[in-house]
Amino acid sequence: MNDKSQGLTSADITQLWAVYMNDCALECQLQYFSEIVKDEDIKSLVQHGLNLTQSHIPKITEIFNSERYPIPYGFKLDEDVDINAPRLYSDAYILYYLQQGAQTAIQAYSINLSLAGREDVYNYFSECLQEQDEWLKMVNTVLQSKGLYVIFPYLPKPESYDFVQNQSFLTGYFGERxxxxxxxxxxxxxxxxxxxxxxxxxxxxxxxxxxxxxxxxxxxxxxxxxxxxxxxxxxxxxxxxxxxxxxxxxxxxxxxxxxxxxxxxxxxxxxxxxxxxxxxxxxxxxxxxxxxxxxxxxxxxxxxxxxxxxxxxxxHGWLEEPPRALDRDELAKKKG
Known part of the structure; x- marks a missing residue:
C-alpha cells in the first residue's frame, strides 16, 4: 500500500472529495432533523449520526491540508438550511431516511475501501465502514421497536434443488411468464x-x-x-x-x-x-x-x-467541479 510520500491517487482524492461534500450536506440535514424530531429514540439516532458526520469533516480536511489540496466549498449551516424552519417531515420519514442513508453509506464506504491506495485513507474508510455498520444496526432496532421496519417478502421452501430445463426461464415478453x-x-x-x-x-x-x-x-x-x-x-x-x-x-x-x-x-x-x-x-x-x-x-x-x-x-452556479485530469490542450494554449 502506498505511503504518504507518494501522494493521493485518483481514487483516494475522488472518494475523499465526494465524502466531504456528502458530509457537509448531511450535517445541514441532520441539524435540522435534530430540531424537529419529537421521538426521543429517533432523536438519539439523529444526534449519533450528526456526531459521526461532524467527526468526519475535520479528518478529511486534515488529509487535504497535508497534501495542500484545496478544500471543497461544500455546504454551510448558515447558508443552506434554516434549522428553525417549521416541521417538513414526520419522525417516521426521518427514521426511514436514516436507514437508507446508512445502507447507502455502507455500500459507498465498501467501494472506497477497496479502491484506497494509501494506508491513512484506507484506515479512514475502514473506520467509517465500521461506524455505519453499527449505526445501521441501531436504526434497524428502532424501526423494529416502532413497528416500522419494512420486511422483504417471504419465499416458499423448496423440497429439493432443481435445474432450469428450458429457455422459457429467460422469456417474459409474451405468453405465460x-x-x-x-x-x-x-x-x-x-x-x-x-x-x-x-x-x-x-x-x-x-x-x-x-x-x-x-x-x-x-x-x-x-x-x-x-x-x-x-x-x-x-x-x-x-x-x-x-x-x-x-x-x-x-x-x-x-x-x-x-x-x-x-x-x-x-x-x-x-x-x-x-x-x-x-x-x-x-x-x-x-x-x-x-x-x-x-x-x-x-x-x-x-x-x-x-x-x-x-x-x-x-x-445557477451550484455545481462544484469534482477532481479531474489536467486539460493538456488548454495548458498548451496558455503556453502559446
Missing part, C-alpha cells in the same frame, strides 16, 4: 421502497423550493418516482407479492424556507445517481428479459432527468 426469482423480487421490492422514500423527499423539496426551475424539477421527479413505484408494484402483484408502502403522507404542509435550492438540487441529483446504479444492478440480476427491458427504459428516463438537473445546477 415464470414466477419471479428471489433476486428479482428483492430488487423490485427495494427499488419500490427507495422510490417511495424519494417521492416523499421530493414532495417536501417542491413545497419549500424558492426557484421556479427547482420547483418544477422536484415535481417532475416526484411524479417519476411515483410512476416507478406503480411499475414495480404491478410486476410484484402479478405473483401476488405485496410491495412496500408509500410514504407521501409523511410530509407536512409546510412551505417555509427550509433548505437552500442548491442543497436540494445536490441531494436530488445524488438520488438520481444512486437510482442509476441500483437499476443497472437490478437489470444485470434479472434473467427474465421483460424485467431487463423495463429497467433499461426507466434508466433512460432517469438519465435524461439527471442531465436536466445538472443543467439547472450549472445555470
Amino acid at each position: 415464470r414466477p419471479l426469482a428471489g433476486t428479482e423480487i428483492n430488487n423490485l421490492f427495494a427499488n419500490y421502497h427507495r422510490n417511495a422514500l424519494g417521492s416523499a423527499t421530493l414532495i417536501g423539496f417542491s413545497q419549500v423550493a424558492t426557484n421556479t426551475d427547482v420547483r418544477k424539477f422536484m415535481i417532475r421527479g416526484k411524479e417519476m418516482a411515483q410512476k416507478h413505484c406503480e411499475i414495480f408494484g404491478s410486476i410484484l402483484s402479478e405473483d401476488d407479492i405485496p410491495a412496500a408502502t408509500r410514504m407521501d403522507d409523511l410530509v407536512t404542509d409546510s412551505t417555509s424556507y427550509t433548505f437552500s435550492d442548491k442543497l436540494m438540487m445536490y441531494y436530488s441529483t445524488g438520488l438520481i445517481a444512486l437510482s442509476v446504479g441500483y437499476y443497472g444492478t437490478s437489470m444485470s440480476a434479472s434473467p427474465r428479459r421483460d424485467l431487463g427491458t423495463t429497467y433499461n427504459r426507466l434508466l433512460n428516463e432517469i438519465l435524461k432527468y439527471a442531465e436536466d438537473g445538472a443543467n439547472i445546477m450549472i445555470k
Whole structure:
C-alpha cells in the first residue's frame, strides 16, 4: 500500500472529495432533523449520526491540508438550511431516511475501501465502514421497536434443488411468464421502497423550493418516482407479492424556507445517481428479459432527468467541479 510520500491517487482524492461534500450536506440535514424530531429514540439516532458526520469533516480536511489540496466549498449551516424552519417531515420519514442513508453509506464506504491506495485513507474508510455498520444496526432496532421496519417478502421452501430445463426461464415478453426469482423480487421490492422514500423527499423539496426551475424539477421527479413505484408494484402483484408502502403522507404542509435550492438540487441529483446504479444492478440480476427491458427504459428516463438537473445546477452556479485530469490542450494554449 502506498505511503504518504507518494501522494493521493485518483481514487483516494475522488472518494475523499465526494465524502466531504456528502458530509457537509448531511450535517445541514441532520441539524435540522435534530430540531424537529419529537421521538426521543429517533432523536438519539439523529444526534449519533450528526456526531459521526461532524467527526468526519475535520479528518478529511486534515488529509487535504497535508497534501495542500484545496478544500471543497461544500455546504454551510448558515447558508443552506434554516434549522428553525417549521416541521417538513414526520419522525417516521426521518427514521426511514436514516436507514437508507446508512445502507447507502455502507455500500459507498465498501467501494472506497477497496479502491484506497494509501494506508491513512484506507484506515479512514475502514473506520467509517465500521461506524455505519453499527449505526445501521441501531436504526434497524428502532424501526423494529416502532413497528416500522419494512420486511422483504417471504419465499416458499423448496423440497429439493432443481435445474432450469428450458429457455422459457429467460422469456417474459409474451405468453405465460415464470414466477419471479428471489433476486428479482428483492430488487423490485427495494427499488419500490427507495422510490417511495424519494417521492416523499421530493414532495417536501417542491413545497419549500424558492426557484421556479427547482420547483418544477422536484415535481417532475416526484411524479417519476411515483410512476416507478406503480411499475414495480404491478410486476410484484402479478405473483401476488405485496410491495412496500408509500410514504407521501409523511410530509407536512409546510412551505417555509427550509433548505437552500442548491442543497436540494445536490441531494436530488445524488438520488438520481444512486437510482442509476441500483437499476443497472437490478437489470444485470434479472434473467427474465421483460424485467431487463423495463429497467433499461426507466434508466433512460432517469438519465435524461439527471442531465436536466445538472443543467439547472450549472445555470445557477451550484455545481462544484469534482477532481479531474489536467486539460493538456488548454495548458498548451496558455503556453502559446
